[in-house]
Amino acid sequence: MFATPLGDSATLEPLEPWHAEEFLAHMDRGRDYIGRHVGLPDATPDLPAARAWLQSYADKAASDTGRLYGIRLDGVLVGGVLFRVFDAAAGTCEAGCWLEPSAVGRGLVTRAVRLLIDWAIEERGIHRVEWQVSSENTPSINVAKRLGMSRDGVLRANHPYRGVRQDTEVWSVLAPEWRAARGTAQGD
Known part of the structure; x- marks a missing residue:
């Protein structure tokens, strides 16, 4: 229920606090891979933390902030x-992603984020969608490129991650650019 098909037996579905056990199992399968560039595995080391993280997003959804x-x-x-x-x-909004190794290379993130951007721009009137990514995270940078985002710049050594300062690239797409690339006009 409430699933949007992504093709190839994949779906995009709400992820809620009651999914905590399944979410933790997923994190455990991809913890090392996901954690190379994203702090999510560190923030969800056990079931209470996974549940709390999912609840934080339920709270954001309720307050229309995420x-x-x-x-x-x-x-x-x-x-x-x-x-x-x-x-x-x-x-404005900032989109992000993560994926475990078993699902890499299928275009799932690109298709899922495309749906999110469509919704944000066409349903919610968002003008600017950002994508912030470690300069070392080539797969995520490639997603931004496939989505037609522009590289706005690099925040040099702005984020300490696991004891090392990393650069963060900021990519974005504006509503008129998104619509032009998708061949849609506002109100269509």
């Missing part, structure tokens, strides 16, 4: 996409 969705492949949770930040009043 959203969280799971990517399922053949019914198994293999990744997710989210609006880490969602500010409807300002017309």
Whole structure:
């Protein structure tokens, strides 16, 4: 219920606190891979932390400041996409993702984020969608490129991650650019 097909036996579905056990099992399967560039595995080391993290996004959804969705492949949770930040009043948001190794290379994140951006721009009136990514995270940078985002710049050594300062690239797409690339006009 409430699943959006992504093709190839994959779906995009809400990810909620009651999914905590399944979410933790998913994190455990992909912890090392996901954790190379994303702090999510560190933030969810056990069931109470996983439940709390999922609850934080349920709270964000309730306050209209974020959203969280799971990517399922053949019914198994293999990744997710989210609006880490969602500010409807300002017309800006930040999208993000993660994926366990078993689902890499299938285009799932690109397809899922495309749906999120469509919804944000066309349904919610968002003007700017950002994608912030470690300069070392080539797969995520490639997603931004496939989505037609522009590289706005690099925040040099701005984020300490596991004891090492990393650079963060900021990519974005504006509503008029998104619509032009998708061949849609506002209101169509």
